[in-house]
Amino acid sequence: MASLKALKIRIGSVKSTQKITKAMKMVAAAKLRRAQEAAQNGRPYAERLEQVMASLAGRISGVGASPLLAGTGKDQVHLIVVATSERGLAGAFNTNIVRAARRKADELTAQGKTVKFYLAGKKGRVLKRFYPTAILADHEMGAIKKLTFDDARVVADDVIARYLNGEFDVAHLFYSRFVSALVQEPTGIQIVPVPLAPKTGANKVESTSGGAVTEYEPDEETILADLLPRNVAIQIFRALLENAASEQGSRMNAMENATKNAGDMIKRLSIQYNRARQAAITTELVEIISGAEAL
Amino acid sequence: MLHFELVTPEKLLRSEEVHMVVVPGTEGDFGVLEGHAPFMSTVRDGIISIYRSQGGTPETVAIKSGFAEVNAKGLTILAEHAG
Numbered sequence: 157m158a159s160l161k162a163l164k165i166r167i168g169s170v171k172s173t174q175k176i177t178k179a180m181k182m183v184a185a186a187k188l189r190r191a192q193e194a195a196q197n198g199r200p201y202a203e204r205l206e207q208v209m210a211s212l213a214g215r216i217s218g219v220g221a222s223p224l225l226a227g228t229g230k231d232q233v234h235l236i237v238v239a240t241s242e243r244g245l246a247g248a249f250n251t252n253i254v255r256a257a258r259r260k261a262d263e264l265t266a267q268g269k270t271v272k273f274y275l276a277g278k279k280g281r282v283l284k285r286f287y288p289t290a291i292l293a294d295h296e297m298g299a300i301k302k303l304t305f306d307d308a309r310v311v312a313d314d315v316i317a318r319y320l321n322g323e324f325d326v327a328h329l330f331y332s333r334f335v336s337a338l339v340q341e342p343t344g345i346q347i348v349p350v351p352l353a354p355k356t357g358a359n360k361v362e363s364t365s366g367g368a369v370t371e372y373e374p375d376e377e378t379i380l381a382d383l384l385p386r387n388v389a390i391q392i393f394r395a396l397l398e399n400a401a402s403e404q405g406s407r408m409n410a411m412e413n414a415t416k417n418a419g420d421m422i423k424r425l426s427i428q429y430n431r432a433r434q435a436a437i438t439t440e441l442v443e444i445i446s447g448a449e450a451l
Numbered sequence: 452m453l454h455f456e457l458v459t460p461e462k463l464l465r466s467e468e469v470h471m472v473v474v475p476g477t478e479g480d481f482g483v484l485e486g487h488a489p490f491m492s493t494v495r496d497g498i499i500s501i502y503r504s505q506g507g508t509p510e511t512v513a514i515k516s517g518f519a520e521v522n523a524k525g526l527t528i529l530a531e532h533a534g
Binding site for chain 1: 456458459460461462463476477478488489490491492493516518520522527529531532
């Protein structure tokens with residue numbers, strides 16, 4: 157059995173660990189609220205842009221449209237953008253995203269496609285171990301304190317430039333969708349070429365314009381060409397916002413569990429410590445009594 | 452009154468009833484009043500003027516990378532930056 161002193165030290169160390177995890181949990185909870193708010197604030201823009209895009213895409217024939225909408229005509233090289241967090245200690249948050257991305261990559265590889273990766277966030281770097289030659293870029297986001305649209309724009313512009321350069325044909329984005337503070341769902345969406353559901357969306361928008369013919373200035377195609385890169389950026393921005401909220405939610409849970417586990421451990425160690433203390437006292441008493449009897 | 456919305460990716464900045472909004476469109480400035488025909492336009496980086504009442508002094512907001520849509524519901528401006 158461990159000595160009394162060793163047990164006492166052990167209890168002390170678990171206690172201070174518990175203090176840290178408890179503090180981290182509370183910080184994560186506070187940050188989660190803010191991140192959730194930011195994710196909500198981003199919704200109106202995305203919704204309206206989507207409506208406009210859908211109504212525009214319904215009016216434009218596929219021929220001669222921007223490559224961002226029509227695609228390159230090939231389906232050979234796939235780019236997987238993996239959005240992860242900059243910090244660990246968030247439970248299985250990053251692992252889940254990376255796993256979802258890898259599953260997609262393996263699936264595509266099995267179909268004979270080429271897969272490349274674009275990492276947004278430090279924790280995606282584990283992918284370097286699995287696909288050392290397929291990492292196209294590693295975008296550092298550690299310096300960002302509060303995520304702004306410009307940060308997403310940088311990523312989007314880079315992705316689009318590479319697309320127009322012919323580096324890939326299709327781009328997917330992997331991130332964690334924020335369902336609730338307890339549930340985060342790793343999700344993959346296609347961002348390039350821009351997927352649009354023109355029919356249903358167009359009808360909806362048509363009805364809001366009261367049946368009148370909408371005028372375009374400049375023409376539809378120019379407007380669409382202007383909006384397409386913006387759509388890619390907003391998709392990435394939303395993903396990053398959801399990711400931020402998910403990260404905090406995941407961390408909150410992980411730290412909550414860690415705090416609970418530390419509590420259990422302290423209880424167990426305390427019992428062990430008390431037993432050892434009592435055993436020591438008993439031994440001492442027996443020694444004293446037998447000493448007295450011997451006299 | 453015209454229903455006017457100014458939205459950035461980070462926030463819904465304005466959602467209010469106004470008299471008129473003057474927008475710097477790519478092909479020239481245009482003013483939007485209530486009952487304007489459906490219209491879509493890209494917007495130059497510049498200043499939009501919001502008139503709360505007829506003949507009043509306008510409130511100005513600088514926007515960047517904008518896009519304007521007018522439909523039966525009103526005017527919506529999507530801008531990457533505003534303020």
